[in-house]
Amino acid sequence: xxxxxxxxxxxxxxxxxxxxxEGIYSNLAIISHSPAEFVIDFTRIVPGVPxxxxxxxxxxxxQHAKMLMKALKDNIExxxxxxxxxxxxxxxxxxxxxVPPKSDEKVN
Numbered sequence: 001x002x003x004x005x006x007x008x009x010x011x012x013x014x015x016x017x018x019x020x021x022e023g024i025y026s027n028l029a030i031i032s033h034s035p036a037e038f039v040i041d042f043t044r045i046v047p048g049v050p051x052x053x054x055x056x057x058x059x060x061x062x063q064h065a066k067m068l069m070k071a072l073k074d075n076i077e078x079x080x081x082x083x084x085x086x087x088x089x090x091x092x093x094x095x096x097x098x099v100p101p102k103s104d105e106k107v108n
Contacts, residue, residue: 024055038065 026042033039039059043052060068080086 026055028052030054033062033065036061038062040065 026044028043028045030041041054042056043054
């Protein structure tokens with residue numbers, strides 16, 4: 001048996017440090033990719049401040065990026081079932097880098 005493989009159903013203990021538990025607010029994400037990875041930079045736009053600092057950068061594989069997209073979709077559906085539809089302002093100036101897909105685009 002390969003010792004690097006985790007047995008099916010094994011639990012993983014995840015430690016949340018004090019600093020990480022505070023969280024980081026973001027209203028702008030810049031996403032880029034190469035054949036090997038996706039890079040997501042989280043920042044925030046503040047009115048009257050012409051410069052935005054990256055507060056967190058996540059680098060992940062294309063497979064994990066797609067799994068993240070599916071997990072977010074699932075959680076948004078659960079949220080909307082409980083609290084109602086999340087409305088998105090159609091004004092492009094309100095998207096801050098989070099550009100929703102066109103209505104005819106398929107989200108897998």
